[in-house]
Amino acid sequence: MESAWNLLAGLGLFMPVALFLLLKQRKSRVDTKIHPPGPPAWPIFGNIFDLGAIPHHTFYKLKEKYGPVIWLKLGYTNTLVIQSAETAAELFKNHDLAFSDRKVPLVLTAHNYSQGSMSIGRYGPNWRMLRRLYSSKLMITKQLDQTKVLRQKCIDDMIKYIEEDVAEAQAQGESGEIKVAHYPFLMTFNLIGNLLLSRDLVNPRSIDGHEFYDAMNNVMKWAGTPNVADFFPFLKWVDPQGIMRNMVQDMGKAVRIVEKFVKERTEEWKSGRKKTNDFLDALLEYEGDGKDEPDVISDQNRRTIILELFFTGSETTSTTIEWAMTELLRDPVAMGRATEELHQVVGPRRKGTERICVGMSLAHRVLHLGLASMLHCFEWELGGNYTPETLDMNEGVGITTRKLKPLRAKPKRAGRTTNDK
Numbered sequence: 001m002e003s004a005w006n007l008l009a010g011l012g013l014f015m016p017v018a019l020f021l022l023l024k025q026r027k028s029r030v031d032t033k034i035h036p037p038g039p040p041a042w043p044i045f046g047n048i049f050d051l052g053a054i055p056h057h058t059f060y061k062l063k064e065k066y067g068p069v070i071w072l073k074l075g076y077t078n079t080l081v082i083q084s085a086e087t088a089a090e091l092f093k094n095h096d097l098a099f100s101d102r103k104v105p106l107v108l109t110a111h112n113y114s115q116g117s118m119s120i121g122r123y124g125p126n127w128r129m130l131r132r133l134y135s136s137k138l139m140i141t142k143q144l145d146q147t148k149v150l151r152q153k154c155i156d157d158m159i160k161y162i163e164e165d166v167a168e169a170q171a172q173g174e175s176g177e178i179k180v181a182h183y184p185f186l187m188t189f190n191l192i193g194n195l196l197l198s199r200d201l202v203n204p205r206s207i208d209g210h211e212f213y214d215a216m217n218n219v220m221k222w223a224g225t226p227n228v229a230d231f232f233p234f235l236k237w238v239d240p241q242g243i244m245r246n247m248v249q250d251m252g253k254a255v256r257i258v259e260k261f262v263k264e265r266t267e268e269w270k271s272g273r274k275k276t277n278d279f280l281d282a283l284l285e286y287e288g289d290g291k292d293e294p295d296v297i298s299d300q301n302r303r304t305i306i307l308e309l310f311f312t313g314s315e316t317t318s319t320t321i322e323w324a325m326t327e328l329l330r331d332p333v334a335m336g337r338a339t340e341e342l343h344q345v346v347g348p349r350r351k352g353t354e355r356i357c358v359g360m361s362l363a364h365r366v367l368h369l370g371l372a373s374m375l376h377c378f379e380w381e382l383g384g385n386y387t388p389e390t391l392d393m394n395e396g397v398g399i400t401t402r403k404l405k406p407l408r409a410k411p412k413r414a415g416r417t418t419n420d421k
């Protein structure tokens, strides 16, 4: 809801300009193009006010009335919403190339991020090179098998941090209730740090090293905040909500830190230190195939790739774990079955499968092991005076579909360890 208010506040700021344009446009022309069906749009604002607090829920309701292909005008942006497997298959089959580029939110043009990015960069030789590089150097089964020990270490640390935080809170007379998503977020953040840069980036027990973590947290926050300037490009320079200014500042901090990491690594190489075989080494060693691939990865693109992996890898995984824990805490029978099963047969080994997302094989491993370890090592009780019946299940708006109200729960050590496996 906070984000919806932010957007409305932004809209309020330019209301006088909009009213002027609205009156002007009303007099001028009527849109006569033929589009798929959709709710009637206001001049200027289009369907923005139809979106509601959770747009994907609204889309789903609109499907009943307008069918699976819906046309919306969001300010100045024409938007096509596809909501059935059949129409999606048809779109990808017949119009794949035309729709393969993603909409670039204004904030992600800060520090030229969108240019070197795989998630929002334009489809072409650079994008294909990135996809190949991710698949062959980071997500390949051999590499994933070799980095198993890193995942286990980051998960063990997570369990330890939960235990320590609960003990410390209880020693101070508090209930020991924790904000659940914080821990898997920290865990995946450090995991990405190890896979990319061979280092733990944030230790919650130390005041050092939080700068990058805080800057990246803010980058994700600004990227997930609805920005009125995305719908009304003429507001780009005004930046009414200040989102771009904040993004430039926070992404700038993160970029400078990444540049420092890269510089340190190249100096280590020069001084003859053995290569670490992490993803930064792969980026520095990259050479194009002499055909359509770029010959080298530019400094700017290299830092975007590094930022992007923190960006795409951490919140996705922690949000999924938080939702899974929420569903389990809402259903004590399912929770009982899951913990019992884990107790009996901990961690069945299954092969990851490729899906839509280039990081899925990593997510598949770390998500299941992370969630299973949390369930296996602790007995969980709902916090915040919630019961399974009253637990808040609302979704927020952002880059991932986070819980609107973070899940709070009380972990009690179950006397088992992740090494029981």
Ligand code: HEM
Pocket: 118, 119, 192, 308, 309, 312, 313, 314, 316, 317, 320, 356, 357, 358, 359, 360, 362, 363, 367
């Ligand atoms: C539960 C965890 C995850 C979920 C649910 C998830 C989901 C997604 C989705 C839906 C997309 C867009 C795909 C499309 O539009 O075609 C995507 C893209 C992407 N993801 Fe993930 N992801 C997860 C974990 C990860 C991890 C761990 C990484 C890497 C460390 C990662 C890296 C990426 C990248 C680089 C892209 C953009 C390139 C592409 O389209 O393949 N993701 N992810």
